[in-house]
Amino acid sequence: MDVFHEMERIGRMLESRGLILSARSGNMSIRKGDRIFIKRSGAMMGYLKENDIVEADISDEHPEGASVEYKVHRAIYLNTDHTAIIHAHTPYAIVESMDGEDIVPVDAEGRYYFERIPVLNVKEAISSDEVAEKIPAVIKEHGVAIVKGHGTFAAAMTLEDAFSRITEVESACMLRYLRRR
Template sequence: MIEQFKKFGRLLFESGVISSHGGNMSLKLGDTVVITRRNSMLGDLNDGDIISVGEDGTGSEAASRELSVHLSIYREVDCRAVVHAHPPYAVALSLMVDKIVPVDAEGSYYLKEIPILDVERSIGSEKVAAKIPGLLKECPVVVVKGHGSFAVGNDLEEAFRLTSSLEFSSRILWLCGVFKGRGD
């Protein structure tokens, strides 16, 4: 399991959807949530960066600031993994549109329409924790305006794939906007 965290943390960093100390990941294992430690470097995780907390949040002193969001998702959404990233193109689009509608084949197939959740002071926000599960029941990835994405899956690979697909689709939309009207 720790190797899975290391693998997908590295992939999140290498794909550019998180900064050096941004983002977090978790897995639900029975009545325990395994989550990355606060301020860990997902691209270079060590064993001490992965901590276990109770589904009620016990043992959470060192856990990610987004723990309350992860716990809320696990309570309400049928999933075993959550990936929170800060994909730059998706975050940029979230500041300009109310939803992201992919125009590329992969994004249209897997994501269809990605909701954008608009709340103030979104980092570790109880408002995000209260509102995001309902959106994730409709779409497996949601963007919090100006902040980042939350993707759910049966494992870290699925949540990573959805995060990657979101960013790829957002980049395509951005490029379409840049080049719109520049040709005959």
């Protein structure tokens, strides 16, 4: 699997599905052995170029140019078996997470996938040491987590499966939001 082409393909899908609202937000990574390939900070998820991918060794705490969420991705890789992660500012998940409670889906598909979707209630939401510390255990149990008011993290063995998890969370949150209208 070619890392760049896979990230470029999934980035376009995220963008076209409206899962990335602000063009430079969000990030994704793939782990191969001790190497982490992650989106460059500030690069546009929907329009990735080859030099928008930063390669780092997993021992590296601050690789130059990497996404500001690198520390969160690295913490997940160091504490779980997952090999791909996506973080996106998914609008309905953000809105539904605002009260800081775990989200219980109301639709059949949402309930099939999730008994509840965990919401991380933290003081600092972006590039946060607290998120890096708390999220691995949650991801290990659920595969996904929403950082309150910020966005969704999803981890899997492939980027495509992580993308699928992002859409499953957003679908459950969107339907729950619409149900209340």
